[in-house]
Amino acid sequence: MTAVQATGVTKRYGSTVALDDVGITVEYGESHALVGRNGAGKSTLVSILTGLNRADAGSVTFDDEPAPALADRDAWRRRVACVYQKSTIIPALTVAENLFINRQSLERRSLISWKSLHAKASEVLASFGVDVDPARPAADLTVEQRQLVEIARALSFGARFIILDEPTAQLDGPAIERLFERMRGLQSSGVTFLFISHHLQEIFEICQTVTVFRDARHVLTSPVSSLSTDELVAAMTGDAAGLRVGHTRPSLPADAPVVLSVSGLRSEAFFGVDLSIRAGEVVGVAGSASSGKVELGEAVVGLRKATSGTVHVGQTAVRSGSVPDALKAGIGFVPEDRHKEGLVPTLGVGENATLPIMDRLGRFGAISPTRRRAVAERMINDLSIKTSGPDQPVSGLSGGNQQKVVMARALSSDPSVLVLTDPTAGVDVRSKESLLDVVDQVAAEGTAVLVISDELDDLRPCDRVLVMFHGEVTASFPRGWTDGELVAAIEGVSAEQGADE
Amino acid sequence: MTKTLQFARFRDLALLPAIVVLMIVGALVDPVFLSADNLTNVLQQRTELSLLVLGQALVLISGKIDLSLESTIGLAPALALGLIIPASAHGLGVELPEWTAIPLCLLIGVVIGAFNGFLILKLQLSAFIVTLGMLTVLRGLQIGFTEGQNLFEVPLSFTYLGSARWFGLPASVLICLVAFAIGIVALAYFRQGRSIYAIGGNAEAARAAGIRTERVLWTVLIIASLLAALAGLLMTGRLGSVGPAQGQGMIFTVFAAAVIGGVSLDHGKGTLFGALTGVLALGLIENILTLGGVSPHWIQAIYGAIILIALLLARFTSGKAQD
Numbered sequence: 001m002t003a004v005q006a007t008g009v010t011k012r013y014g015s016t017v018a019l020d021d022v023g024i025t026v027e028y029g030e031s032h033a034l035v036g037r038n039g040a041g042k043s044t045l046v047s048i049l050t051g052l053n054r055a056d057a058g059s060v061t062f063d064d065e066p067a068p069a070l071a072d073r074d075a076w077r078r079r080v081a082c083v084y085q086k087s088t089i090i091p092a093l094t095v096a097e098n099l100f101i102n103r104q105s106l107e108r109r110s111l112i113s114w115k116s117l118h119a120k121a122s123e124v125l126a127s128f129g130v131d132v133d134p135a136r137p138a139a140d141l142t143v144e145q146r147q148l149v150e151i152a153r154a155l156s157f158g159a160r161f162i163i164l165d166e167p168t169a170q171l172d173g174p175a176i177e178r179l180f181e182r183m184r185g186l187q188s189s190g191v192t193f194l195f196i197s198h199h200l201q202e203i204f205e206i207c208q209t210v211t212v213f214r215d216a217r218h219v220l221t222s223p224v225s226s227l228s229t230d231e232l233v234a235a236m237t238g239d240a241a242g243l244r245v246g247h248t249r250p251s252l253p254a255d256a257p258v259v260l261s262v263s264g265l266r267s268e269a270f271f272g273v274d275l276s277i278r279a280g281e282v283v284g285v286a287g288s289a290s291s292g293k294v295e296l297g298e299a300v301v302g303l304r305k306a307t308s309g310t311v312h313v314g315q316t317a318v319r320s321g322s323v324p325d326a327l328k329a330g331i332g333f334v335p336e337d338r339h340k341e342g343l344v345p346t347l348g349v350g351e352n353a354t355l356p357i358m359d360r361l362g363r364f365g366a367i368s369p370t371r372r373r374a375v376a377e378r379m380i381n382d383l384s385i386k387t388s389g390p391d392q393p394v395s396g397l398s399g400g401n402q403q404k405v406v407m408a409r410a411l412s413s414d415p416s417v418l419v420l421t422d423p424t425a426g427v428d429v430r431s432k433e434s435l436l437d438v439v440d441q442v443a444a445e446g447t448a449v450l451v452i453s454d455e456l457d458d459l460r461p462c463d464r465v466l467v468m469f470h471g472e473v474t475a476s477f478p479r480g481w482t483d484g485e486l487v488a489a490i491e492g493v494s495a496e497q498g499a500d501e
Numbered sequence: 502m503t504k505t506l507q508f509a510r511f512r513d514l515a516l517l518p519a520i521v522v523l524m525i526v527g528a529l530v531d532p533v534f535l536s537a538d539n540l541t542n543v544l545q546q547r548t549e550l551s552l553l554v555l556g557q558a559l560v561l562i563s564g565k566i567d568l569s570l571e572s573t574i575g576l577a578p579a580l581a582l583g584l585i586i587p588a589s590a591h592g593l594g595v596e597l598p599e600w601t602a603i604p605l606c607l608l609i610g611v612v613i614g615a616f617n618g619f620l621i622l623k624l625q626l627s628a629f630i631v632t633l634g635m636l637t638v639l640r641g642l643q644i645g646f647t648e649g650q651n652l653f654e655v656p657l658s659f660t661y662l663g664s665a666r667w668f669g670l671p672a673s674v675l676i677c678l679v680a681f682a683i684g685i686v687a688l689a690y691f692r693q694g695r696s697i698y699a700i701g702g703n704a705e706a707a708r709a710a711g712i713r714t715e716r717v718l719w720t721v722l723i724i725a726s727l728l729a730a731l732a733g734l735l736m737t738g739r740l741g742s743v744g745p746a747q748g749q750g751m752i753f754t755v756f757a758a759a760v761i762g763g764v765s766l767d768h769g770k771g772t773l774f775g776a777l778t779g780v781l782a783l784g785l786i787e788n789i790l791t792l793g794g795v796s797p798h799w800i801q802a803i804y805g806a807i808i809l810i811a812l813l814l815a816r817f818t819s820g821k822a823q824d
């Protein structure tokens with residue numbers, strides 16, 4: 001008996017083949033990993049396994065029985081719970097209602113008791129370490145809290161089969177640990193998981209079996225224990241060149257001028273941050289979700305108003321809380337929430353990528369489509385964005401490729417300061433390398449780069465890494481730090497303390 | 502926690518102070534204003550509008566829009582009557598038995614809603630354009646088969662609901678209150694009601710959560726049309742006949758009342774109670790203008806301006822943007 005089996009599944013979107021005759025078999029009680037590069041078809045398979053999309057060909061069975069009719073949403077929901085890659089939180093509803101959506105009446109009574117719903121929601125949220133009032137609208141949640149609510153919803157539903165599509169892309173270290181603890185607990189009680197992630201170490205940590213997709217096809221299925229990371233990467237990319245180890249960037253010339261200077265910057269989430277970045281320098285900021293690092297980035301790029309302090313690009317002061325001002329001063333950025341602040345889903349790849357530079361694409365305010373196309377094609381190439389062309393709406397791109405479009409947009413204005421928040425979230429291992437290469441390249445051309453992330457791979461190429469804890473910069477590491485000391489600092493254990501133990 | 506709850510409550514009640522102020526202004530303008538007769542009158546004249554607002558609010562919360570309601574309110578009773586009255590009275594000559602008139606009227610509402618749903622949900626056409634087209638088509642149908650005439654030969658059974666009084670109040674007012682009460686409870690305490698908010702907020706997410714979005718939307722469109730047909734029935738009873746322009750131009754007021762009452766045109770937000778206060782506020786304003794002896798030639802301009810001012814006030818008292 002198998003929990004889920006898909007055979008011969010094919011799915012096309014127009015001329016794009018998203019899945020080409022693929023199959024997957026998930027056995028009872030295992031955690032099955034599904035990996036592949038951006039656009040390999042993973043999320044497409046998820047949408048078919050959860051009954052949101054109809055496959056053009058092929059069949060799906062649950063417990064050896066054919067899947068229910070597409071219209072019978074209840075039946076699907078009884079068989080499978082899912083955390084989708086794309087947020088399914090409804091901002092206008094409260095957190096509690098999002099958590100219990102479509103099952104608000106708890107004891108099968110038809111009347112909803114809001115009081116017990118809120119109480120129950122508080123309980124669930126607390127067990128996932130989410131500290132929010134369940135009666136608040138979900139619009140107030142941070143990106144990470146939103147993700148945790150989605151996870152809590154899927155796990156608390158009582159389903160025997162749970163799909164998690166890149167649940168960890170937006171989580172910090174402790175939250176990932178908590179999720180894994182939960183998964184192990186559920187797994188020992190017989191729950192089956194299908195787990196998608198671009199963090200390969202997570203696959204080795206939590207899964208027993210792995211299936212690899214490449215270019216819409218099934219490449220291999222194997223026990224995790226019999227594969228090495230390099231073999232896994234080779235299966236995903238189709239070439240034997242392993243992942244790059246180590247990273248060399250020429251060191252900074254001593255006379256490089258300071259490009260970005262931040263002094264005494266302060267908001268509700270961080271206090272009195274001073275920071276200066278020189279031309280060609282790449283500075284990382286690490287910290288947990290509550291450290292204020294994301295808010296710091298938002299204040300620098302104008303998405304958030306600082307209560308005091310200044311931001312200067314060269315000699316120009318940047319008005320606080322104004323994105324147009326920041327752009328004009330030469331700041332480009334990748335925001336944390338790509339859906340809200342990063343993309344216009346209905347517009348094409350090219351148009352999204354060139355939004356900040358519309359005024360440079362033609363004369364007298366007109367936009368020359370050929371110029372835009374040219375710029376867009378160059379970006380698609382540089383960042384290896386998988387798309388059918390510059391005119392494809394970004395809503396039709398895979399999650400990781402959408403992230404690359406946000407990156408392209410940030411780069412489009414040739415910024416002198418580049419602020420990148422979680423730039424590689426959801427990006428596959430190989431694309432991550434090319435993305436970081438692009439960062440190196442812009443730095444080499446004299447741009448000051450601020451990388452805000454707790455992804456060690458993003459931070460490794462940085463000239464120095466600052467660590468924030470509860471709104472303050474508590475440590476600074478020059479290049480050559482070890483993972484252990486950085487993680488300790490992120491978690492608020494200072495290096496000396498760590499050494500004492 | 503209590504704070505946010507109170508705040509949500511408060512937004513719901515944002516128009517109540519305005520209504521109190523209007524009552525005071527009304528009393529100052531003319532002592533007749535506060536008389537039971539006048540107030541009942543205001544309520545009764547607003548019953549049809551409030552049923553349309555109820556329907557439209559449901560549709561708006563679910564993320565769609567239905568402009569054709571203002572034609573349904575005319576066509577449904579007109580066609581139902583046309584099917585029972587003789588050709589000499591501008592009927593269709595079918596002359597069905599009299600008792601079928603009310604069921605027919607409501608059924609016509611259901612059919613129109615179902616047809617709207619078919620075009621919007623099955624054929625995936627834009628709700629705005631579909632219902633704008635239907636608005637014109639339905640009005641045209643009514644004018645076509647009545648040859649632009651009033652239908653005067655209305656059987657007593659048909660006018661009963663719109664003109665009867667129960668417990669000292671117009672029956673139509675009571676019907677309206679019951680309809681709103683059901684709607685308010687359904688939207689606050691039933692899963693099916695909450696799913697309307699979920700769909701309006703994010704239809705894809707709602708579907709992922711197991712909600713049958715198409716079925717819910719279809720139901721909402723049918724209920725809205727049914728309410729419009731009911732409103733048409735009440736209006737016919739109140740006026741004693743069906744004119745070719747019955748309901749024409751009402752849709753603007755419907756939207757104004759809904760938005761003043763805090764229902765967002767940006768989907769998934771607002772409450773029926775708020776919508777009801779919106780209707781009341783507009784009704785009081787119009788009544789005060791009439792009592793104040795404003796020249797009938799000017800009343801339209803002033804009324805329109807006051808709606809805009811009311812929108813402004815609602816914007817600032819509720820403290821949130823109207824989309």
Ligand SMILES: Nc1ncnc2c1ncn2[C@@H]1O[C@H](COP(=O)(O)OP(=O)(O)OP(=O)(O)O)[C@@H](O)[C@H]1O
Pocket residue numbers: 013016017018036037038039040041042043044045085386387395396397398399400401426428
């Ligand atoms: N709605 C859509 N319209 C058009 N093309 C689509 C649509 N959804 C997916 N695709 C295409 O199908 C392919 C597979 O996408 P999918 O989202 O399954 O990738 P993925 O493996 O989940 O990638 P990622 O790791 O980036 O999330 C991509 O080429 C994508 O452009």
Ligand SMILES: [Mg+2]
Pocket residue numbers: 042043044085165398399400
């Ligand atoms: Mg995906």
